[in-house]
Amino acid sequence: MMSSIKTAWTWIDDRTGIMQMLGPPLKHHVPRNAKWWYVFGSCTLLFFTIQVVTGICLALVYAPSGDSAYDSLLYLDYVVPGGWMLRAIHAWSSNAMVFMMLVHMTQVFLHGAFKFPREMTWIFGVALMLTTLALAFTGQVMRWDSDAYWGVGIGASMMGRIPFIGGWLTHLILGGPIIGGDTLSRFFSLHVFILPGAMIGLIGGHLMLVLRHGISEEPKKGGPGEFVDKATYRAAYKERMKKHGVPFFPDAAQRDMVFCGIMLIVLVVVAAWYGPIGPSPRPDPANILVNPRPDFPFLWIFAILALLTPTIEDYLIIVAAPVVLMVLFLVPFLAGTGSRLASSRPIASLSVVLLITGLLVLSWLGVTSPWSPHMSAWTSDAVPPVFVKGRTPLQLQGALVLQHSQCRNCHSLDGLGGKRGPELGDVASRLSRDQIIRQVQQGDGNMPAFGKNLTAAETDALAAFLYSCHPPGVQPATRPGAQIKQLIELDKARANN
Amino acid sequence: MTRRLHWLAAALLPVLVAGCDWHFPGKPIKTVEPVAGSRAEFDRIYFVNCLGCHGPEGRNGPARPMNDPLYLAVIPDEVFERVTTEGHGVLMPGFKKTPFGGLTTKEISDFTTGIKKFWGDPKKAWNDLPPYAQPEGAGDVALGGKTFATYCGSCHGPDGSGKPDGAGSVVDKFYLDLVSDQALRSTVIFGRPDLGCPDFRGPYPGRPAGQGLTPADIDNVTAWLVSNRVSLDEEAAR
Numbered sequence: 134m135m136s137s138i139k140t141a142w143t144w145i146d147d148r149t150g151i152m153q154m155l156g157p158p159l160k161h162h163v164p165r166n167a168k169w170w171y172v173f174g175s176c177t178l179l180f181f182t183i184q185v186v187t188g189i190c191l192a193l194v195y196a197p198s199g200d201s202a203y204d205s206l207l208y209l210d211y212v213v214p215g216g217w218m219l220r221a222i223h224a225w226s227s228n229a230m231v232f233m234m235l236v237h238m239t240q241v242f243l244h245g246a247f248k249f250p251r252e253m254t255w256i257f258g259v260a261l262m263l264t265t266l267a268l269a270f271t272g273q274v275m276r277w278d279s280d281a282y283w284g285v286g287i288g289a290s291m292m293g294r295i296p297f298i299g300g301w302l303t304h305l306i307l308g309g310p311i312i313g314g315d316t317l318s319r320f321f322s323l324h325v326f327i328l329p330g331a332m333i334g335l336i337g338g339h340l341m342l343v344l345r346h347g348i349s350e351e352p353k354k355g356g357p358g359e360f361v362d363k364a365t366y367r368a369a370y371k372e373r374m375k376k377h378g379v380p381f382f383p384d385a386a387q388r389d390m391v392f393c394g395i396m397l398i399v400l401v402v403v404a405a406w407y408g409p410i411g412p413s414p415r416p417d418p419a420n421i422l423v424n425p426r427p428d429f430p431f432l433w434i435f436a437i438l439a440l441l442t443p444t445i446e447d448y449l450i451i452v453a454a455p456v457v458l459m460v461l462f463l464v465p466f467l468a469g470t471g472s473r474l475a476s477s478r479p480i481a482s483l484s485v486v487l488l489i490t491g492l493l494v495l496s497w498l499g500v501t502s503p504w505s506p507h508m509s510a511w512t513s514d515a516v517p518p519v520f521v522k523g524r525t526p527l528q529l530q531g532a533l534v535l536q537h538s539q540c541r542n543c544h545s546l547d548g549l550g551g552k553r554g555p556e557l558g559d560v561a562s563r564l565s566r567d568q569i570i571r572q573v574q575q576g577d578g579n580m581p582a583f584g585k586n587l588t589a590a591e592t593d594a595l596a597a598f599l600y601s602c603h604p605p606g607v608q609p610a611t612r613p614g615a616q617i618k619q620l621i622e623l624d625k626a627r628a629n630n
Numbered sequence: 631m632t633r634r635l636h637w638l639a640a641a642l643l644p645v646l647v648a649g650c651d652w653h654f655p656g657k658p659i660k661t662v663e664p665v666a667g668s669r670a671e672f673d674r675i676y677f678v679n680c681l682g683c684h685g686p687e688g689r690n691g692p693a694r695p696m697n698d699p700l701y702l703a704v705i706p707d708e709v710f711e712r713v714t715t716e717g718h719g720v721l722m723p724g725f726k727k728t729p730f731g732g733l734t735t736k737e738i739s740d741f742t743t744g745i746k747k748f749w750g751d752p753k754k755a756w757n758d759l760p761p762y763a764q765p766e767g768a769g770d771v772a773l774g775g776k777t778f779a780t781y782c783g784s785c786h787g788p789d790g791s792g793k794p795d796g797a798g799s800v801v802d803k804f805y806l807d808l809v810s811d812q813a814l815r816s817t818v819i820f821g822r823p824d825l826g827c828p829d830f831r832g833p834y835p836g837r838p839a840g841q842g843l844t845p846a847d848i849d850n851v852t853a854w855l856v857s858n859r860v861s862l863d864e865e866a867a868r
Binding site for chain 2: 210211217218221394397398400401404405406407408409419421422509510511512513514515516518521522524525526527528529530532533534536537541588589590591593594597
């Protein structure tokens with residue numbers, strides 16, 4: 134059996150010369166100390182390969198038309214054997230690819246591997262990052278659910294702000310003036326043909342450049358390759374590889390395979406455990422009860438756009454985003470030589486820390502989206518019984534005003550309800566009765582004024598109810614912040630107990 | 631050779647696991663639409679539309695408890711359906727279907743049937759139930775004031791203005807501006823059993839057990855409560 138396979142392989146190799154072609158790349162020398170830090174790029178490639186394979190399988194069933202795309206996902210989830218797993222692996226490998234690509238870029242940046250002579254390798258890497266994000270975004274649109282609908286809406290709105298060509302570009306992407314069936318067709322073409330094609334080309338270029346310039350050593354204090362000097366680096370690197378380098382296969386490739394194997398198992402476990410992503414409710418612009426949010430790679434953008442004031446949005450989209458992208462492309466030209474040690478590059482290291490912290494915090498805010506009103510809270514989130522027992526008839530009417538005026542969509546009682554505004558379960562310990570009435574009538578900050586929407590009776594009842602909302606043992610406030618001391622003491626007593 | 635086979639098996643394992651259509655936690659479960667008239671459908675409608683005001687399990691909310699067999703025995707079906715569809719008074723919104731949500735006529739009809747089936751007590755033989763609505767022209771204000779002081783005064787004060795450690799005022803001008811005549815009558819008939827206020831059958835604090843309000847008493851107390859209402863516009867003009 135084995136000898137037959139060997140004979141067949143020898144025949145194929147003889148006729149095609151495949152080993153002659155693959156041999157040099159596989160045997161090219163890499164630094165001996167290029168160990169576990171160097172596995173992330175291969176793993177990103179693995180996730181891309183998985184997406185190509187699963188994407189082809191999904192395309193056999195998926196119907197890229199406005200009226201049947203959503204149903205074809207349900208068909209995959211509930212009817213096609215293993216269809217849900219295919220969707221899950223495709224979606225999670227997309228997230229994993231973005232994550233692994235960011236880890237790879239962080240490693241390259243911190244190790245200064247973008248410096249001379251690898252500037253073009255970095256530029257190809259940034260282009261790959263943008264293509265990966267574009268693939269992830271267009272992939273989300275393929276679900277054709279409410280997340281996709283609103284995601285496209287926001288993307289189109291951002292694109293429309295580009296001076297001069299914004300309107301034309303939006304029309305081109307949407308396939309018309311509004312989001313419809315043509316929009317899905319265009320995004321399908323992007324997701325399945327154009328972007329993967331670009332991706333394969335860019336990966337080819339990236340790998341070719343890696344082979345041309347070699348893999349940079351892990352920078353160590355006083356070690357080889359700590360400093361990059363344009364005059365000497367190339368010759369010194371060549372010399373070091375000749376003396377101390379090891380062939381990529383099998384030395385370095387083994388580590389890649391082990392890491393990729395582990396990540397593959399993790400991917401399958403995550404897919405089996407968490408299942409496919411979406412679909413959320415059907416795309417319906419009239420349905421205000423949906424709470425759309427983008428996939429993981431775009432949560433931070435979602436958070437930024439939600440938290441910034443509208444006046445800054447234009448500058449962020451038109452000025453800041455291109456500037457950041459330009460800086461990213463120009464990194465190798467801004468710091469192309471000198472030390473590669475992260476500890477010798479405090480600004481670079483600090484930038485990474487700030488960037489990662491910012492992305493994590495913004496993504497977390499994107500997940501929780503505390504700014505989004507909970508649109509059905511006024512009818513579906515109960516007034517907790519503790520706020521009903523012992524209340525006067527007027528206060529009970531005030532609780533009804535609270536619900537009927539949809540205050541609960543933004544404010545919670547005992548943690549239940551919207552989180553956009555402050556919790557009201559202890560409002561009386563912060564605001565006096567007069568302040569509550571002023572706040573209701575005039576509003577403040579993001580809160581609209583209800584003065585013209587509520588009658589005197591409704592305002593009085595609402596104030597009566599809210600003024601009864603204070604923690605047990607804390608008297609309601611009679612002047613601003615009057616009960617802060619009591620609250621602090623209560624917190625201390627609770628902590629001691 | 632054996633080692634190679636182990637590696638091959640390890641590599642194929644994720645593929646095999648991925649290919650199996652087992653019931654992993656992530657496998658989507660098809661949501662079964664609740665059958666019209668079922669308990670699940672009734673719960674769905676209640677949780678989405680009514681829970682906010684009428685409380686968990688139909689009690690202990692700021693609005694009238696709906697999980698009250700007496701209330702469900704007295705209120706006529708057509709009134710219940712009308713109130714659910716069109717709303718009532720100032721603070722009960724209508725839930726008629728609109729492009730932005732709401733309930734279909736069929737859903738409201740099923741909900742009316744369901745609430746009586748699941749929260750009512752259809753097998754109980756109710757005797758001497760007062761009419762849901764106030765008969766036209768019924769009610770003596772003076773007698774109503776006296777009856778209120780006798781039956782309700784121990785909690786709400788003899789004049790209805792509330793007691794510091796008891797129940798609150800029922801003659802507050804803002805309260806009376808927000809509630810309808812029917813809401814006042816309903817409170818007299820059904821009380822708020824979930825909050826400790828008895829229905830018309832009692833027991834009333836300080837009164838012998840079994841001594842409740844007669845239909846005439848209910849008419850009178852309702853008339854007295856309504857008589858305390860003042861026009862806020864006229865008051866403001868003064």
